[in-house]
Amino acid sequence: MGLLNEPRRRHSPEEMIWCIGEWSDDENRTIEENTVGYSENGRVSIGAIPDGEHPLIHWAYVYSVTKDVYSATKDGGIEISEAADKWTSKSKIRVKNGEVDIHSVKVAVAEILNQCGGRHVFIESLHFEKDGKVSAFLGS
DSSP states (O other), X not given: OOOOSOSSOOOOGGGOEEOOEEXXXXXXXXXXXXXXXXXXXXXXXXXXXXXXXXXXXXXXXXEEEOSOTTXXXXXXXXXXXXXXXXXXXXXXXXXXXXXXXXXXXXXXXXXXXXHHTOOOOEEEEEEEOTTSOEEEEEEO
16 A cells, blocks of 8 residues: 655655554553554553544644754754644545454555655554544544
């Protein structure tokens, strides 16, 4: 599956980090969970998402470079928009037999981050919206 985004891509699906699951001290990593309806400690991490293909949405601010980000400036050379915008992926996430295809989510998240210039690469939850799209909560 390729990335369908702007020519100046900054993020790849391999850089996206799936944070839905349970921590294993034995394996020293998160055991990935992709089952629809999954919850952790009473908090729903993957909502009730029907089987099929769905666009991914994320509310994010627009991050843009205003000057050399490596210079010692007060704002670090990054300008952040005043209000969050709704971003929609061009590719779709897949849900089959009650399981989310993790790679398809990573592709869609990378697209959205490349569109808005965002930097939150930790995929922390997914929820089905009334319009048939799936929203993602991303952390840093």
